[in-house]
Amino acid sequence: MTSTTPILDALLTRRSLKPKLLQVPAPDMQTLQLCARTALRAPNHGNLPVCRFILIDEASREKLGELFRAASLRSGADEEKAARRASKALKGPMLVGFIIRRFDGAEAPLDEQLITAGAALENFLLALQACGFGAIVLSDSCREDPELKSALGIDPDETLCGWITIGTPASDGQPVPESRPEPLGVWKM
Numbered sequence: 001m002t003s004t005t006p007i008l009d010a011l012l013t014r015r016s017l018k019p020k021l022l023q024v025p026a027p028d029m030q031t032l033q034l035c036a037r038t039a040l041r042a043p044n045h046g047n048l049p050v051c052r053f054i055l056i057d058e059a060s061r062e063k064l065g066e067l068f069r070a071a072s073l074r075s076g077a078d079e080e081k082a083a084r085r086a087s088k089a090l091k092g093p094m095l096v097g098f099i100i101r102r103f104d105g106a107e108a109p110l111d112e113q114l115i116t117a118g119a120a121l122e123n124f125l126l127a128l129q130a131c132g133f134g135a136i137v138l139s140d141s142c143r144e145d146p147e148l149k150s151a152l153g154i155d156p157d158e159t160l161c162g163w164i165t166i167g168t169p170a171s172d173g174q175p176v177p178e179s180r181p182e183p184l185g186v187w188k189m
Helices: 006-013 029-039 058-074 079-090 110-130 146-151
Strands: 051-055 094-101 134-138 158-169
Touching (some): 029 051, 029 110
Antiparallel strands (some): 094 158, 134 158
């Protein structure tokens, strides 16, 4: 087996932590900006700004919950489901939206742009881990709601991919062993 380095250790032990496993403190603005800058280092054919992050100010999270509730009701959810959806805006110490933008007609095809956005997100998550924080990315059933997107300043040609909940891991817990099949195969002629 190959010996590991600190970077490989980080890659091999990165894991998502549910909001209930995250506690204060969350990163300060300087640390969050540093982590966001690592996203710019993702492979990027054409150097397109394919993604960005939106920090939800702590004082605005209740208002975000109201937006979640209204979007849920517009999608046909009952009041109970809408209330559960609203409560998600308050879970975890910090909440950051992850937004992608597709550039139709760019030299870099759309699939490469999506790969870049995914790599940027992983860089961000790894940087958070390197700074001692944990995180999870959760999707949102109302993420395409036009009123929610408008309230968040998300352009019509952008997609709200999900929410990153960030905080300090409640315990050092051991990483879960990898159980998926080996992703590398060999092709021979």
